[in-house]
Amino acid sequence: VQLQASGGGLVQAGGSLRLSCAASGLVSSRAMGWFRQAPGKEREFVAGISRNDANTDYADSMKGRFTISRDNAKNTMYLQMNSLKPEDTAVYRCAASSPLPGMGWVPRTSQLYAYWGQGTLVTVSS
Numbered sequence: 001v002q003l004q005a006s007g008g009g010l011v012q013a014g015g016s017l018r019l020s021c022a023a024s025g026l027v028s029s030r031a032m033g034w035f036r037q038a039p040g041k042e043r044e045f046v047a048g049i050s051r052n053d054a055n056t057d058y059a060d061s062m063k064g065r066f067t068i069s070r071d072n073a074k075n076t077m078y079l080q081m082n083s084l085k086p087e088d089t090a091v092y093r094c095a096a097s098s099p100l101p102g103m104g105w106v107p108r109t110s111q112l113y114a115y116w117g118q119g120t121l122v123t124v125s126s
Contacts, residue, residue, distance in 0.1 A: 001025035008120030021094030036090035
């Protein structure tokens with residue numbers, strides 16, 4: 001499985017961006033997620049979606065602003081980011097999970113994700 005993230009860029013505070021993660025290889029049987037890492041900070045979970053699309057999960061600071069979705073027919077995952085803040089500035093990476101025991105599980109820990117994209121930079125100016 002290879003993942004390619006895209007859609008990052010420079011946006012003013014309050015603006016929106018839509019990130020995409022295109023997968024080569026079957027990812028419909030895997031949970032998928034977005035993580036981000038800002039300069040000088042640790043990588044953090046942003047959002048995830050279960051392999052059956054039934055469940056989504058968001059970090060608290062993203063709830064109500066970000067929406068994760070996937071189109072298994074296109075092998076693509078998306079992250080719609082609205083009301084962006086300067087503190088959202090980071091490199092965003094998409095990931096596909098290792099095999100999981102439950103179809104509705106959305107892991108938050110990066111150790112449960114086996115495949116990673118290269119990242120796309122999001123810069124939010126104030």
